[in-house]
Amino acid sequence: MDHLVRNSDGDELLFLHEGAADLFCDYGHLEFSEGDYVMLPRGTQWWLKVHKPLKILMIEATDGHYQLPEKGIVGGHAIFDPATLLTPQINEAFKAQQQQTQQHWQVKVKRRQEISTITFKFNPLDAVGWHGNLAPVKINWRDIRPLMSHRAHLPPSAHTTFTSDRFVVCTFCPRPIESDPGALKVPFYHSNDDYDEVIFYHKGQFFSRDNIHPGMMTFHPSGFIHGPHPGAFKAGKNNIRKETDEVAVMIDTRDGLDLSKVAESVEDLNYVNSWKGEQYP
Numbered sequence: 164m165d166h167l168v169r170n171s172d173g174d175e176l177l178f179l180h181e182g183a184a185d186l187f188c189d190y191g192h193l194e195f196s197e198g199d200y201v202m203l204p205r206g207t208q209w210w211l212k213v214h215k216p217l218k219i220l221m222i223e224a225t226d227g228h229y230q231l232p233e234k235g236i237v238g239g240h241a242i243f244d245p246a247t248l249l250t251p252q253i254n255e256a257f258k259a260q261q262q263q264t265q266q267h268w269q270v271k272v273k274r275r276q277e278i279s280t281i282t283f284k285f286n287p288l289d290a291v292g293w294h295g296n297l298a299p300v301k302i303n304w305r306d307i308r309p310l311m312s313h314r315a316h317l318p319p320s321a322h323t324t325f326t327s328d329r330f331v332v333c334t335f336c337p338r339p340i341e342s343d344p345g346a347l348k349v350p351f352y353h354s355n356d357d358y359d360e361v362i363f364y365h366k367g368q369f370f371s372r373d374n375i376h377p378g379m380m381t382f383h384p385s386g387f388i389h390g391p392h393p394g395a396f397k398a399g400k401n402n403i404r405k406e407t408d409e410v411a412v413m414i415d416t417r418d419g420l421d422l423s424k425v426a427e428s429v430e431d432l433n434y435v436n437s438w439k440g441e442q443y444p
């Protein structure tokens with residue numbers, strides 16, 4: 164292993180867009196495959212044995228924790244059976260990594276955006292067992308069974324997968340489009356006054372947007388009116404699509420988001436023109 168990492172600023176949520184790896188952490192071993200979410204509680208030490216190059220969406224719950232949303236009248240098994248949440252295992256793969264011999268093990272610790280390195284003379288992932296209800300959990304989007312109605316276009320909050328103190332993470336999964344003649348087939352136009360909205364597109368064709376491809380992210384700050392793109396609006400109006408095969412992760416935040424220099428450097432400045440229909444790109 165190169166080094167381990169530990170985030171002391173908050174729980175981490177990883178979503179694997181591409182690639183494959185084994186994840187080793189204080190609690191054991193998890194296979195990490197395309198479409199998996201892995202939630203790592205704050206302070207967990209972990210490293211990845213990469214099998215196929217990885218593209219990961221990482222969402223830190225800064226100074227907070229991830230929880231499951233209130234399920235209300237749809238009950239505890241919506242939108243996935245809690246039994247599908249897998250935890251790391253102390254298995255043969257985990258024991259094998261304990262046998263690894265090297266001179267020292269380094270842990271890169273992140274605290275308040277600074278990285279410190281702690282060096283051990285032994286492998287710190289030396290657990291022989293654990294007990295309790297605080298542990299990393301894994302779920303693949305394929306285990307999520309989205310809520311939908313044939314008559315009403317449900318708001319995106321119906322797809323909330325994880326919550327934290329000041330934001331939610333929602334998963335848009337393949338589902339039938341509303342079939343009732345009077346139903347709204349695409350999301351309503353809105354200015355999201357209470358939340359900043361980020362969407363990461365993982366797979367499929369996003370039903371409410373044009374010119375959006377897997378691996379892209381959109382950022383709609385609060386107050387910027389938006390809704391379906393022209394092509395998507397037309398398709399919705401004319402009942403062209405009976406189902407959507409999209410898979411996307413949405414992050415809605417109560418606090419305004421700042422754009423990093425790295426994000427700015429890959430910004431598509433033409434995105435604003437994408438509502439102009441045929442004139443784009």
Ligand SMILES: [Fe+2]
Pocket residue numbers: 353355360383389
């Ligand atoms: Fe929106």
